[in-house]
Amino acid sequence: MKILNVIPSVNPSGGGPIESLKQSAHCLKLLGHTVDIVSLDDAEASYIEEFPMKVVALGPSFTNYKYSKYLVPWLKANAHRYDVFIVQGIWQYHGFGVWQTFNWLKKNKPLPPYFVFTHGMLDPWFKHTYPLKHLKKWLYWPWAEYRILRDAKAVFFTCEEEKVLARQSFWLYQCNEIVVNYGTAKPPAKIDQQIQLFEEQYPELCSKRIILFLSRIHPKKGCDLLIKAFSNITEVDPDLHLVMAGPDQVGWQSSLQTLAQHLGIDKRITWTGMLQDDLKWGAFRTAEVFILPSHQENFGIAVAEALACNLPVLISNKVNIWREIVADGAGLIADDTLDGTTQLIKHWLELSIYDQQIMRKNARECFIRRFEINKASQNLVDNIYLMANLKI
Known part of the structure; x- marks a missing residue:
């Protein structure tokens, strides 16, 4: 299986999602899958060169939204090379870019399905803690993020608690919810x-x-x-x-x-x-x-x-x-x-x-x-095969 991960940034200061992506991609390669990463980073950033696997960096982006005019054209030109897309995180342009590509492709040629990890970004804590930001998100939600989740083959949650909490942020909410295993690698034994x-x-x-x-x-x-x-x-x-x-x-x-x-x-x-x-x-x-x-x-x-x-x-x-x-x-x-x-x-x-x-x-x-990341990676693959009706 050929997998394309789409993420705003692979900067390690972003915390757990970047570390987990790095570990998961390594395990998936050991299982025989091809894993590529597209980010909206500046290609000259030091952490791009230091990242342990190849990253196609289509930035730089100069706002928190991480917009890049190069993302959709690149996805349209390269989508045929992949079996699935995985969108890592929400509320930034990378997810909307995948959705735009998906809607263009389905009118013109066979399309790969896409999946979304929300990484806790639908937790109602944000709504209660930052009410003004939540109001701004409501302006964006109906025509962008809601559609991204609705049209995904599945939305992945890392535990049952995250899935339940995600339903409480917006009343306009529809997606195919799947809980998958999540984790990290064993530490080096030195x-x-x-x-x-x-x-x-x-x-x-x-x-x-x-x-x-x-x-x-x-x-x-x-x-x-x-x-x-x-x-x-x-x-x-x-x-x-x-x-x-x-x-x-x-x-x-x-x-x-x-x-x-x-x-x-x-x-x-x-x-x-x-x-x-x-x-x-x-x-x-x-x-x-x-x-x-x-x-x-x-x-x-x-x-x-x-x-x-x-x-x-x-x-x-x-x-x-x-x-x-x-x-x-x-x-x-x-x-x-x-x-x-x-x-x-x-x-x-x-x-x-x-x-x-x-x-x-x-x-x-x-x-x-x-x-443990090997079990988590195998569980992710099993869910993708099941949801996308791919042949093992």
Whole structure:
């Protein structure tokens, strides 16, 4: 099968969807499929050259909408080379470009079906948190995004919770909903090397009990709640240390650092910026526990990565895979509030060493059972064959 992924950008600072696409494409190639990627990036961007597979970059785009006049002509000229399109994400031009191509092709020649991953972008949290933006989206929804989802062969959701929540943002909503497995690859098995690399980079953390946040620095991730909650438990053990790892996408980090200074805990927080490759895995390997108190999270690739490293996860009940984590005993869950986030950390610290070890074992088993990328990739292929009536 020849698969074309269409995505606004493969910039790794975009978080989980880009990482998952990278891992999934690699696995699909091992299964014998051809996977190409089209993005609306600037072809001269450094991360295009560094991306581990070929990317056709049709940018640059100079607005958040990521419009490119080159997308539709390229798709029309090359659509015959593919069996399916997969649209990665919504609310930007790439999806509308695929829909336009689809409608042109079906009038002129046989067309490949297309599928859509929404990546949590229909979660009602956005509607309630940014009501003015939601009103603007309503102007766009009926003639664009609604039609894109309606005409897709299927819309893929990464868990049942995401699918249910997606129905609550717009009353005009129609699509063929399918829940598919989602995940990431096992980390490279060079544990000692990863730990050594991280400790060489951050020697001041060698003797600390690290609580690791690894995600984008963004309001929806609950970073301010985490800093306040951490300030509530620092007296429990002077060796407790919070590591905030991730790109500062909206310029919020300086305000958070001021907050930490005001609370008197700035010396107990390390800000690493974005971590990649072995340095990222070293952060997971040296941490005692992973935390993500998000207000909205359709999946959370970093959660799966933590589980893969035998690392229990402390997450809010707005991370949509929280039910799976509870069922497998792989972490602790609480509300996305200050009290909830504080209780998450307190509960972890109150567990016996034995119970913490059991949770570490459960974390690894949870990853293998639910989120390992090879199983997820095979599940995706099976669903595509079934929905598109393709011959295996």
